[in-house]
Amino acid sequence: MSNTNFSDAYKEFNSGQLTNSPKTVLQAYLAAFEAKDALAIQQLIGDRALIEMPLLKPNRLFGASEIFTGHQNAFRSIEDAKFTFPEPIAENDSAAIAIGVLTIKRKNGVQDNHEIGVVAEMRDLALHRISLYLNSRNIRRLSDETIV
Numbered sequence: 802m803s804n805t806n807f808s809d810a811y812k813e814f815n816s817g818q819l820t821n822s823p824k825t826v827l828q829a830y831l832a833a834f835e836a837k838d839a840l841a842i843q844q845l846i847g848d849r850a851l852i853e854m855p856l857l858k859p860n861r862l863f864g865a866s867e868i869f870t871g872h873q874n875a876f877r878s879i880e881d882a883k884f885t886f887p888e889p890i891a892e893n894d895s896a897a898i899a900i901g902v903l904t905i906k907r908k909n910g911v912q913d914n915h916e917i918g919v920v921a922e923m924r925d926l927a928l929h930r931i932s933l934y935l936n937s938r939n940i941r942r943l944s945d946e947t948i949v
Contacts, residue, residue, distance in 0.1 A: 827890060884917075
């Protein structure tokens with residue numbers, strides 16, 4: 802099992818010592834999400850960044866202000882969040898990919914485990930895009946139904 806404790810990347814980021822590789826920046830984002838630190842997330846992203854995450858409302862956040870506010874709103878209802886990746890995070894010069902589980906415990910006591918895939922893309926030494934893909938095989942939404 803890969804190391805899913807992202808606190809080292811988070812500490813490096815907070816101290817200004819973060820190595821700007823896609824993998825370490827993704828790890829810092831995941832650690833900031835687990836710490837419910839919307840300000841750290843805002844500092845990791847580029848000016849025109851996009852975060853796509855079906856668990857956020859709205860689920861497409863564009864730009865620093867919207868990304869900060871969207872995460873801040875989500876963190877108000879989350880008691881605990883934990884990312885677990887059984888395989889190492891894969892990366893190349895501009896992107897990192899991880900597949901695993903996101904465990905969310907809400908303040909109302911409900912806990913969910915979501916199978917996820919995460920893609921992080923960097924440009925100009927900052928996060929340009931994060932897309933979280935959620936396995937929704939067991940979830941049916943109104944939009945899945947025939948409407949014609």
